[in-house]
Amino acid sequence: MADYYEVLGISKDASEDDIKRAYRKMSRKYHPDIAGAEFEEKFKEVNSAYEVLSDSQKRQMYDQGVDPNNPGASGFAGASGFDGFSDVFGQFFGGGFGGGASQGPIPRTQPGRDALTRMTIDLKTAVFGGTVQTTINTYGLCQECGGTGAEKDTKPVTCPDCHGQGFVQKVVRTILGQMMTTAPCERCEGHGTIIEHPCPSCFGKGRVRSKRTVGVAVPAGIADDSRLRLASQGEVGEGGGAAGDLYVDIRISKDHDFSREGDDLHCWIKVPMSWAVLGHDLTIDTFDGPQSISIPAGCQPDDTITLKGLGVTKMRTQERGELIAHVAVEIPTKLKDSEEKLIISFSKSHDSDATHTAQASKPAPQNRKGFFNRLKDALS
Incomplete structure (x- = not known):
């Protein structure tokens, strides 16, 4: 008998919430659409384990040594006392010692997978958020038979x-006769x-695989690598069973003009040196x-x-967060003769005593106002 607790990675005293959390984690990990077709059987094991352990009656049977998903394979392992013995004995006689309830038919309608x-x-x-359309390829209700098969x-x-x-x-032969x-x-x-005349579209399954478009409501402020859940938008089950949920993993593409840090947007604007020296009004694009x-x-390089x-x-x-514009000052690489004379004149008046570039672990304070006022005067 399969160890369903081990399949879900939980202990035998796990609560209902623990079981649900473990199932969601394992079903996403082994879903064939993500992990690959080779994990189909593992995914079925996870679903079988959840089907039993999420039902209090089935879980009690399982803890007593009877697998509700495969009653013919049950044994005495885990059975305790009269109840466990009665459950196992019932597999031979069609019920418990008291002539209890018999097995019922297996429903054709099964819940769909996520x-x-x-x-x-x-x-x-x-x-800003918004509704975005996406196309999925999954099982949907067979329209020809309405799910009956x-x-x-x-x-x-x-x-x-x-x-x-x-x-x-x-009648079977055992060591007891x-x-x-x-x-x-x-x-x-x-x-x-018995379905004597199966539906030609779904071959009696009540569902067909097809592509369909789903509108995904993206909340404003969503982060990269987030996961959204759309209830009842997953696979329709066999026999037209209730659809599972659809999980959507969201990736945010890089933007040409802005980068994001938390709730803030950042952009870099390149301005001529004269604008930084003299000041300037301009218009930038935003969302x-x-x-x-x-x-x-x-204005200094890298000011914001x-x-x-x-x-x-x-x-x-x-x-809303902030939009932070970083200023990149563009230093000219070629100057006209008149422009070069102005810079040389400024250098003689301002940098005549300079010996070398100062070196420090962080910028030293300076009289920015006096420096730029003098450069402004030289360029005017």
């Missing part, structure tokens, strides 16, 4: 072998009914449209200009 997809959005969508105008019929019970009794045991009906595979900013006189409320939306408060 699906996982990836989607890339631009930075502006991450700032039967051809139009036909219905499943009662199995003549098990008479709708889904299980049949067989001949005994009666209960097993799934081979003709109807335990369903109790909120053109914005006017002022380069102050005496902050525009409040133009950054990324904060998910909790819906307020």
Whole structure:
């Protein structure tokens, strides 16, 4: 008997919440759409384990040594006392010592699995949020039969072998002699009914694999590598069963004009040296449209200009972060004769006593106002 606790990576005293968390983690890890088709069987094991351990009655049976997913393979391991012995004995006689309840037919309708997809959005969508369309390839309800699996105008019929019970009794030889045991009906595979005329589109499964477009509501301020959950947008189960959830992994593409740090946006603007010296008003593009900013006189390379409320939306408060413009001063590489004379004149008046470039672990304070006022006068 499979160790379902080990499959989910939990202890035998795990709570319902522990089981749910473990299932979500393991199902995402081994989902064939992510891990690859070779993990299909492992993914089925995870689902089987969750199906048993998430149901209190099935979990009790399992803890007593009976696997509800495979009752014919159960044994005495884990059974305790009269209850465990009764459960195992019931596998031979079709019920407990008290002539208890018999096995019922296996429903054709099964819940669908969760699906996982990836989607890339631009930075502006991450700032403001919005609905983005994505296409997924997964199982959906068969429109021709409506999920019944039967051809139009036909219905499943009662199995003549098990008479709708889904299980049949067989006589088996054991060390104790001949005994009666209960097993799934081979003709109807335990369903109790037979689809004599399967739907030609889904071949009796009630679902077909197809592509469909899903609108994903992206919240403002979402971070890169986030995961969104869309309830009931995953795979439709066999027999038209309820759809699982769809998980969407979000990636944010790089933007040409802005970079993001937390809730703030950053950009770098290159300005001529004269603008940095004398000051200048200009317009820059933002996600909120053109914005006017002022380069102050005496602006230094890597100085910043902050525009409040133009950054990324904060998910909790819906307020906006800041847009921080970094100033890059462009030093001319070629000068006209008249321009060169002005710079030389400024150098003689300001740098005549200079010996070498100062060296320090961090910038030394300087009289920026006096320096740039003199350079301003030289260029005017």
